[in-house]
Amino acid sequence: MQIHIILVSPARPENVGAAARAMKTMGFASLRIVASNAHLQPEAGWVAHGSGDILQNAQHYESLADALVDIDFTVATTARSRARYHYYYTPQELESQLQEKQQWVNHVALVFGREDSGLTNEELELADVLTGVPMVADYPSLNLGQAVMVFCYQLSSFNQSAQKIAANAQPGQLAALGERIDRLVDKVGAKEDQKLTDWLHQRLGILQQRDAAMLHTFLHDIEKKLHESEKKCDE
Known part of the structure; x- marks a missing residue:
């Protein structure tokens, strides 16, 4: 199983650089960018600090649907469960879901939305499940780099083991x-x-x-x- 990190329309290059640094630190390599060239800006490289290869190898797509064409299981992050009837997991609960699927799912996407507005309801509907970080603040907010780090940290050990297991299933x-x-x-x-x-x-x-x-x-x-x-x- 391979886990792909997808950033949808990130506005600030520094946030993309921070996300790449979090990925590199925790053992993730595949970054996909939707409708943005923020990863190509020099500011992204300044913050990435040692993870420039992730930015250089990032794949670009015009829409989230395009970025998900080869994905077997899509997890969308959101600050609250906004899509109708969607199943919502904490990062810990998500890990247990992925552990069951590592034998029969080849490609997983973890999708992060825009810094100011997150993912649209239409984009959330492209996901199989939703996830988010439980927070106690009156105005819960994590910047993009922090959010990516939380999930990469939680899934780091699982990701390392999952990469060694060949999924016993046909794609899709x-x-x-x-x-x-x-x-x-x-x-x-x-x-x-x-x-x-x-x-x-x-x-x-x-x-x-x-x-x-x-x-x-x-x-x-x-x-x-x-x-x-x-x-x-x-x-």
Whole structure:
């Protein structure tokens, strides 16, 4: 399993440099930048201090959706749980989720939002689960570099072990389940029930490997029965 750090539209080069330094210190290497060139500014390199290779090798994308094309499991950070029905984990709880998935998930993204406004609701909806740092301040706030450090620190030991384990799975299992669910919901005429569709998709993020396999089997059986019924109606 490889964990990718994604920064969405970072405005301050110094924050990107601090994030790169946190990554390097804790053993992370893959940085993706969305809709920003802050990592190319000299100020980012000044703060990065010894982690310039992470900035130099950072991949750039025009949108978060583009940055997630090859990602199997997406975790979005937010100061509060704003997306409808999303499952929310603390950094400690997130680690236990990733430990279960390290045998069958290849690429994980940990997504951080803008310094001033975080991630939009539309961007949060691209995630499988949400996470955040519990804080006691009246006005809870961490700057971008601090937030990246908290998660990199929490996941450092796990990340080192996960990199040594080859995931025993084909890429995109959760995405494939989502597509099958969409087709089935459409076929049974429940497409207009947005609440149901949202709930089904967001449950996928907390499935364990056995659950995902059983759900694939169950959906296959339903699709087979529906196909048989359609054939009888055509006769």
